[in-house]
Amino acid sequence: MNNEPSRLDLKREKTRSTLVLAAKQLVFEREYQKISIQDITDKAQLGLGTFYNYFETKNDVYKAVLEELKAKFNQELDGIRAPLVDPATIISVTTQYCLREAQDNREWHEFLAFSGLKGEYILRQDEKQCRNDIEKGASSGRFKVQDVDFTTQLIIGMLNHVTREIAEKRLKRSAMAETTRHILRMLGIPDPVAKALTQAPLPPMAAPKKSSSDADSAFIHSASH
Amino acid sequence: MNNEPSRLDLKREKTRSTLVLAAKQLVFEREYQKISIQDITDKAQLGLGTFYNYFETKNDVYKAVLEELKAKFNQELDGIRAPLVDPATIISVTTQYCLREAQDNREWHEFLAFSGLKGEYILRQDEKQCRNDIEKGASSGRFKVQDVDFTTQLIIGMLNHVTREIAEKRLKRSAMAETTRHILRMLGIPDPVAKALTQAPLPPMAAPKKSSSDADSAFIHSASH
Amino acid sequence: MNNEPSRLDLKREKTRSTLVLAAKQLVFEREYQKISIQDITDKAQLGLGTFYNYFETKNDVYKAVLEELKAKFNQELDGIRAPLVDPATIISVTTQYCLREAQDNREWHEFLAFSGLKGEYILRQDEKQCRNDIEKGASSGRFKVQDVDFTTQLIIGMLNHVTREIAEKRLKRSAMAETTRHILRMLGIPDPVAKALTQAPLPPMAAPKKSSSDADSAFIHSASH
Amino acid sequence: MNNEPSRLDLKREKTRSTLVLAAKQLVFEREYQKISIQDITDKAQLGLGTFYNYFETKNDVYKAVLEELKAKFNQELDGIRAPLVDPATIISVTTQYCLREAQDNREWHEFLAFSGLKGEYILRQDEKQCRNDIEKGASSGRFKVQDVDFTTQLIIGMLNHVTREIAEKRLKRSAMAETTRHILRMLGIPDPVAKALTQAPLPPMAAPKKSSSDADSAFIHSASH
DNA sequence: GATGAATGAGTGTTCATTCAT
């Protein structure tokens, strides 16, 4: 069995992403104006029929765009996590960042509303990454965890639920910090530490691509497209 | 000359708002799933044709819903402004609140994306209210303004522009505070005071209707619909 | 029994003709663009509902317009017949004029096509007038006719049929003269006379309102709107 | 570079003309009764949607029908011109024929009224043919023309205008002959000749397809479809 | 695999007609 992608697979993948890209661009260029599959294939310079060699239905391409937005979100998250070392800090920052973005990421929510897929998707941390974070803390002794997998499941369920509840305004936004604090305690972090970690400032939302100087006085994005 | 609304006018107004309400409810209930005019008139218990006695096109009813969301926003703004007395504080709080909501109000942005009207609407303070705010500060001597109308126009233009630029990520979010500070200085407030006012904490976003106790520990909305 | 039209009847008649006039004007002004009943009542400065106090259906107003066109045609016919004295000439001129107009009157045919009433209406001489023409010729001894009514029926049937056949191009246009010649013979006119009468030149088609001088050199309508 | 129509092009063309034919037949069969696109595709034995692969709007198919009527008219014109040799006669006959048909062609005018396209279309000679006619007369020395193209433009403009003015009854029908006479003089034909040519009898209107014997006595179309 | 012609369910919109006031 050969798992390397063949030349053909590569071509397939390229055509597919051409279509996804075209779809994404159209949606944002046209500011959420109605978009037809013809529009997408035109933009991708492909025949109309080709679309259906790659997607079963129109929604599928939107789902793929959502995957891209999720990937972008994960990249940003990685950027934020990169300098962090302490497992508890990692958990705290990640959790709060995810909870906040799940509520506030405009691109994500607008795209969901536009595509009509609202309700089926939540912006969340990659499950494996979450497990790894806990694992690391556990093995380094920082966390007191018996069954990493089980704890991971508990946390993930909790996060999903809280995310939804806040979105529905059945929980206040302050629940984001509180949830983080509870998770840290669940992992065996003493409450005072948990509270302190939770209150530390978060990195800015929807981080710009590469703003080297985000100093107080400089409120113009250095970006120059 | 009789300006009282006749019985017929009243009936018309009632039918119209029935339709707007039906539209709004459907959009939010169905979480942005596609909605037909038939859906709306069914929900409103009216004949399909009736819709077109009140709206020229489907988008028009969405525009009406946007007006309602704007009204709701203005009510919340009024609630925030109610306790304030100092004209400079009023300007500062109002400006920052509007700028922030224009970026972050999820209901608004999602609805815009869903309706395909994105780009045509900005969430902003009522123009007359803005003028009054400046007037009051001017007559009380707190502001140094020569021509109230002209100053109002300058500020409004500035706010519209900044709102758009932040949305397009050509300005950072910190521009919101900076803009406020500049406005205050424009109105003759000394910079140190302007800076201080600008940095005062803002009331929470998308304030819940009537949560009597928003204390730190209570992160569950008391609301129970 | 009082047959005078009451004031009310007069009013009714006036409103009705306002509607017919509005309809006719709209059709010709807008060059056969689609016209709604609302358009008509707007033009007539009446409420929409009022229309249905005077006409059962939309087609009815078009039928009324056709009646007006027919009336106009009859006026023109009368103008042509006025100077004629000889019963045979009257029959000849009238028949040929009617046959020709029935084929060529553009306003009539275009309106029919527009209204969708084509096929139900033929532009023809008033039946009573036709009978009178024959009567007169008969009593003056110019015609040899036994039963005026019966002869009238025969002729009318013939004319209707010929009109339709020419329209369908199953008969040539020359059938118009031939038909006239046959009718004259039927009325007892000797063929040479019939032929001569038939060949006399006809007055111009769709006579302009008031062209005093239709001389050869003057091909511009004196009308100056 | 392959300019041959591909098999697909051929198929497209066939489907398209099926639709045009269906539309034309329906209009004339039903005597200008309202016709829906569904009616057309049903008659063409095609799916409703197919219509819109060939026409952007319903009016477009009517425009195509008008093109067919125009083609038919041009064929008839060619039939009339075929036996003619003298350039001046050709111009005279063509001009008068076109002017007359533009006023009197019932099929054309009724179809225009029905389709609501009235005012946008005039029945006229092909521009290139007109230019050729002038060219031929010029090179044979019969016409005195300096710049063929320019003269062509002048004449075409004149004809368009006169056509419209006669239709609006601002010019009398006699203007048709007069216009022809002026055109001939413009081309350098001496007036007496021009006048004579202009007065020569015209071939019959809306010529039947192939009536070999159009003799006086035969007023029944030999045609038997 | 790539293509685009064919398709018809779905939807926005029009408008003749009804009817309560």
Place this chain on the structure above:
DNA sequence: TATGAATGAACACTCATTCAT
């Protein structure tokens, strides 16, 4: 009688999806 709000059948048009080439 005059009115115009209410209505739904009808229709133009869109577009996701299928399928033969």
